[in-house]
Amino acid sequence: MASYASLKIGHKTGIWKENILKDDGDTNHRNNLIDLKPKDCESYFSLITDYWENISNIYSSHPYIEIFYEDLVNDKQETLNEVFKAMYLETYEVSSKMKKQNRESLEDLIENYGELKTYFKRTKWHYLFKNSHP
Numbered sequence: 544m545a546s547y548a549s550l551k552i553g554h555k556t557g558i559w560k561e562n563i564l565k566d567d568g569d570t571n572h573r574n575n576l577i578d579l580k581p582k583d584c585e586s587y588f589s590l591i592t593d594y595w596e597n598i599s600n601i602y603s604s605h606p607y608i609e610i611f612y613e614d615l616v617n618d619k620q621e622t623l624n625e626v627f628k629a630m631y632l633e634t635y636e637v638s639s640k641m642k643k644q645n646r647e648s649l650e651d652l653i654e655n656y657g658e659l660k661t662y663f664k665r666t667k668w669h670y671l672f673k674n675s676h677p
Contacts (some may be wrong), residue, residue: 544649546591562642575644575652576653581659585663592667604627610625623637
């Protein structure tokens with residue numbers, strides 16, 4: 544859900560990245576509130592799920608690691624440490640000059656979050672609404 548919300552906000556605002564070194568004021572005030580149609584969300588979720596299943600099948604006989612957007616957002620260092628370990632590399636502290644654009648919870652970013660949560664409550668994508676902080 545967080546990756547789709549981020550994508551839709553990027554389309555709406557035209558802002559795809561922000562640099563911590565650039566002082567452009569408080570970006571939380573820009574008009575990034577979105578309203579998502581349940582069927583559009585469902586199409587996106589299906590697309591990602593189908594892609595993920597296809598890649599999993601293609602590489603089923605090879606070692607691979609699954610990385611989730613939410614994990615990178617919530618704990619970048621630990622997620623990348625897992626990647627380093629899977630690649631037999633020493634771990635090291637990573638940093639980025641990029642800053643998180645959407646720091647609000649999904650409930651605050653998506654006008655109809657409650658409607659979406661209800662719509663997907665009994666679907667295979669219900670888990671996408673358990674942790675609303677991107």
